[in-house]
Amino acid sequence: xxxxxxxxxxxxxxxxxxxxxxxxxxxxxxxxxxxxxxxxxxxxxxxxxxxxxxxxxxxxxxxxxxxxxxxxxxxxxxxxxxxxxxxxxxxxxxxxxxxxxxxxxxxxxxxxxxxxxxxxxxxxxxxxxxxxxxxxxxxxxxxxxxxxxxxxxxxxxxxxxxxxxxxxxxxxxxxxxx
Numbered sequence: 001x002x003x004x005x006x007x008x009x010x011x012x013x014x015x016x017x018x019x020x021x022x023x024x025x026x027x028x029x030x031x032x033x034x035x036x037x038x039x040x041x042x043x044x045x046x047x048x049x050x051x052x053x054x055x056x057x058x059x060x061x062x063x064x065x066x067x068x069x070x071x072x073x074x075x076x077x078x079x080x081x082x083x084x085x086x087x088x089x090x091x092x093x094x095x096x097x098x099x100x101x102x103x104x105x106x107x108x109x110x111x112x113x114x115x116x117x118x119x120x121x122x123x124x125x126x127x128x129x130x131x132x133x134x135x136x137x138x139x140x141x142x143x144x145x146x147x148x149x150x151x152x153x154x155x156x157x158x159x160x161x162x163x164x165x166x167x168x169x170x171x172x173x174x175x176x177x178x
Contacts, residue, residue, distance in 0.1 A: 014060050017058050017059070017060025018034065021056070021058050023165065029051060031051035032051070035048065043083075055086040058092060059089060060094065062093075062095065067147060079141070085104075087103065100156050110150070114153075125145060127143065
């Protein structure tokens with residue numbers, strides 16, 4: 001039976017994740033554009049433009065970073081991995097204060113090269129989840145890949161931070177507000 005998610009909660013967690021990523025990155029990358037209200041960029045799977053780094057899709061996970069979840073399809077259409085045009089996926093585990101930074105092209109290549117093997121040898125990695133929002137229901141299919149397995153083949157950057165870096169203290173406020 002698929003695990004069931006309330007899409008509104010998922011959206012709220014995603015927005016929180018983008019806010020944390022912006023706060024953490026702002027010390028090194030002060031010019032960040034947030035595309036939360038830009039539906040075209042959202043359809044393209046782009047949450048942020050980080051000047052000096054590139055475009056970013058933020059995936060927020062409340063579970064353990066021992067496994068990565070990659071969404072492959074939603075309601076029979078391409079999921080986040082194939083729909084995304086960002087340069088990077090940033091997979092945020094906020095409880096652990098860690099972000100894994102993965103080049104989108106490398107992620108897509110790895111998934112294509114390993115899909116047959118995963119379906120044949122690791123059927124338990126393939127997950128179906130059910131989501132609902134305002135009376136509508138749909139299913140998504142993805143895979144949960146052990147981090148150690150994935151990072152053997154794909155170059156993944158790891159960014160950690162302290163709780164104090166989640167504050168908005170390093171943001172330049174207009175009109176002297178704090």
